[in-house]
Amino acid sequence: xxxxxxxxxxxxxxxxxxxxxxxxxxxxxxxxxxxxxxxxxxxxxxxxxxxxxxxxxxxxxxxxxxxxxxxxxxxxxxxxxxxxxxxxxxxxxxxxxxxxxxxxxxxxxxxxxxxxxxxxxxxxxxxxxxxxxxxxxxxxxxxxxxxxxxxxxxxxxxxxxxxxxxxxxxxxxxxxxxxxxxxxxxxxxxxxxxxxxxxxxxxxxxxxxxxxxxxxxxxxxxxxxxxxxxxxxxxxxxxxxxxxxxxxxxxxxxxxxxxxxxxxxxxxxxxxxxxxxxxxxxxxxxxxxxxxxxxxxxxxxxxxxxxxxxxxxxxxxxxxxxxxxxxxxxxxxxxxxxxxxxxxxxxxxxxxxxxxxxxxxxxxxxxxxxxxxxxxxxxxxxxxxxxxxxx
Amino acid sequence: xxxxxxxxxxxxxxxxxxxxxxxxxxxxxxxxxxxxxxxxxxxxxxxxxxxxxxxxxxxxxxxxxxxxxxxxxxxxxxxxxxxxxxxxxxxxxxxxxxxxxxxxxxxxxxxxxxxxxxxxxxxxxxxxxxxxxxxxxxxxxxxxxxxxxxxxxxxxxxxxxxxxxxxxxxxxxxxxx
Numbered sequence: 004x005x006x007x008x009x010x011x012x013x014x015x016x017x018x019x020x021x022x023x024x025x026x027x028x029x030x031x032x033x034x035x036x037x038x039x040x041x042x043x044x045x046x047x048x049x050x051x052x053x054x055x056x057x058x059x060x061x062x063x064x065x066x067x068x069x070x071x072x073x074x075x076x077x078x079x080x081x082x083x084x085x086x087x088x089x090x091x092x093x094x095x096x097x098x099x100x101x102x103x104x105x106x107x108x109x110x111x112x113x114x115x116x117x118x119x120x121x122x123x124x125x126x127x128x129x130x131x132x133x134x135x136x137x138x139x140x141x142x143x144x145x146x147x148x149x150x151x152x153x154x155x156x157x158x159x160x161x162x163x164x165x166x167x168x169x170x171x172x173x174x175x176x177x178x179x180x181x182x183x184x185x186x187x188x189x190x191x192x193x194x195x196x197x198x199x200x201x202x203x204x205x206x207x208x209x210x211x212x213x214x215x216x217x218x219x220x221x222x223x224x225x226x227x228x229x230x231x232x233x234x235x236x237x238x239x240x241x242x243x244x245x246x247x248x249x250x251x252x253x254x255x256x257x258x259x260x261x262x263x264x265x266x267x268x269x270x271x272x273x274x275x276x277x278x279x280x281x282x283x284x285x286x287x288x289x290x291x292x293x294x295x296x297x298x299x300x301x302x303x304x305x306x307x308x309x310x311x312x313x314x315x316x317x318x319x320x321x322x323x324x325x326x327x328x329x330x331x332x333x334x335x336x337x338x339x340x341x342x343x344x345x346x347x348x349x350x351x352x353x354x355x356x357x358x359x360x361x362x363x364x365x366x367x368x369x370x371x372x373x374x375x376x377x378x379x380x381x382x383x384x385x386x387x388x389x390x391x392x393x394x
Numbered sequence: 395x396x397x398x399x400x401x402x403x404x405x406x407x408x409x410x411x412x413x414x415x416x417x418x419x420x421x422x423x424x425x426x427x428x429x430x431x432x433x434x435x436x437x438x439x440x441x442x443x444x445x446x447x448x449x450x451x452x453x454x455x456x457x458x459x460x461x462x463x464x465x466x467x468x469x470x471x472x473x474x475x476x477x478x479x480x481x482x483x484x485x486x487x488x489x490x491x492x493x494x495x496x497x498x499x500x501x502x503x504x505x506x507x508x509x510x511x512x513x514x515x516x517x518x519x520x521x522x523x524x525x526x527x528x529x530x531x532x533x534x535x536x537x538x539x540x541x542x543x544x545x546x547x548x549x550x551x552x553x554x555x556x557x558x559x560x561x562x563x564x565x566x567x568x569x570x571x
Contacts, residue, residue, distance in 0.1 A: 065522070065523055066521075066522070066523040066524060066525060069523050069524070071532065071539070073533065074532060074533055074537075074539060077535075078539075109415075109416075236443040236444050236494075237494055237495050237496065238495060238496045239444065239445055239446070239494070239496045241444075252468050257468065257471045258418060258471045324413075324415070325413075325415070325421060325451075325462075325475070326415050326416075326419065327419060327446070327447075327464055327473060327475065329446075336446070338446065338447070340447060340449060340462065340464065342451050342460075350451060350453075351449075351450075351451040351452070353447060353449040353462075355446060355447045359499065360496045360499070363499045364495055364496045364498060364499050365496070392523075393523045
């Protein structure tokens with residue numbers, strides 16, 4: 004039996020347009036979804052008002068993870084900011100490193116060696132695969148398919164091995180720094196990466212069979228969590244969330260950065276804009292990233308410098324200016340707005356994470372009329388990471 | 395391209411300084427009273443339909459807040475940042491949540507972190523990130539995080555800092571030899 008929400012009876016609206024919800028009437032109930040809940044994405048919570056098992060109102064609460072990154076950065080020299088930025092996003096930290104480094108380089112007039120650009124692109128695509136693997140496990144888990152998370156965690160771990168080999172670290176790599184990258188690829192890296200990519204492709208086939216062809220998953224995700232393409236601009240929807248609704252916008256193709264204009268790819272697009280399509284777009288995006296990694300390893304220069312000459316980092320001052328650097332991360336448009344004032348410290352750094360728009364205004368709107376049991380699936384389908392909101 | 399856009403805007407609105415940062419990115423200072431008209435013009439007639447971000451920069455020494463409205467024309471792949479300077483004292487700005495609903499979230503954060511008021515913005519006075527905060531808005535440049543920590547949190551007893559050189563010397567040569 005299908006679920007058809009009907010809001011004609013409840014809740015009534017007051018004269019000012021707000022909902023008339025009387026919690027003492029016994030008709031409504033407040034329910035906190037998170038911050039400690041397996042269906043929540045990270046440290047945030049959604050305050051739900053439910054009537055029966057239907058959500059009638061929702062409010063996002065963030066702040067559980069606030070560490071004041073942007074304030075911290077204003078009191079650090081440009082090189083001291085570099086180890087902080089990656090902490091803004093745990094599952095895909097490299098975009099912070101790239102956007103920050105590119106912003107500093109642009110304002111300081113530093114030209115990065117070509118090989119460093121290739122290695123940066125490689126790292127960003129590796130991080131994208133990892134982020135999607137976490138997502139696929141979470142999305143399946145939200146609908147009760149726990150085993151998918153175990154498979155994707157396994158292949159994510161293989162990719163973390165490659166990260167460790169390349170950068171020396173598994174989670175926060177701190178490899179992309181203003182001026183270039185820290186090192187070249189180790190010997191035999193391409194061969195070991197190929198083995199990892201084959202394992203990912205093999206796992207993706209299993210994931211497709213068990214998750215995307217699964218009747219339960221389809222029943223619960225097809226047609227649920229629809230984002231109207233007309234709302235994409237109004238709510239700042241970007242990345243796979245927009246592409247699943249037929250908006251073929253991908254920063255990698257539209258405003259190519261690093262070496263994306265030398266790679267052959269087309270943005271993955273869906274049309275139904277529901278949870279299933281968003282998951283499918285991301286699954287196909289992994290396949291595209293695997294292909295991009297192969298292209299990068301085949302086309303990149305074999306040797307050359309990976310670091311430009313930079314000023315003494317202890318006395319590094321950057322002239323007054325401002326810029327915005329963006330990239331297409333696994334969740335959408337990621338960007339850094341950097342303002343400098345001629346001193347040795349940034350005047351202002353603002354991180355534009357895609358979750359900022361997806362997890363607050365958009366989520367609060369989409370969650371209304373949903374069944375409680377679908378809330379977790381919807382949240383995961385927007386692929387949100389709370390630290391980007393409260394950075 | 396950005397220069398041509400600037401010329402078209404200049405024929406309609408009084409504009410301030412234009413900074414062409416890249417061929418696809420420019421920043422433009424606009425008068426506060428014309429911001430709304432310019433935003434609507436850019437959104438409806440120039441294709442800048444995507445509000446990338448809205449944030450503030452605290453120019454403490456000059457006594458101003460700079461509000462940056464970064465817009466993107468995704469069809470032509472160009473970005474335009476509009477700078478609006480407002481005085482720090484009694485900082486207040488018109489809400490644009492009716493132009494982009496997502497702006498309400500940015501404005502709620504700016505009210506909390508910089509103390510900039512946005513009357514009429516929905517839920518703007520609700521706590522966003524800092525629940526129960528009663529001190530100065532923390533992202534203002536004159537908010538001293540170190541002094542706040544010293545006044546708010548108690549130093550844990552028994553903590554001591556050791557000079558590594560002296561410590562190793564003590565470990566290796568306890569007799570002071």
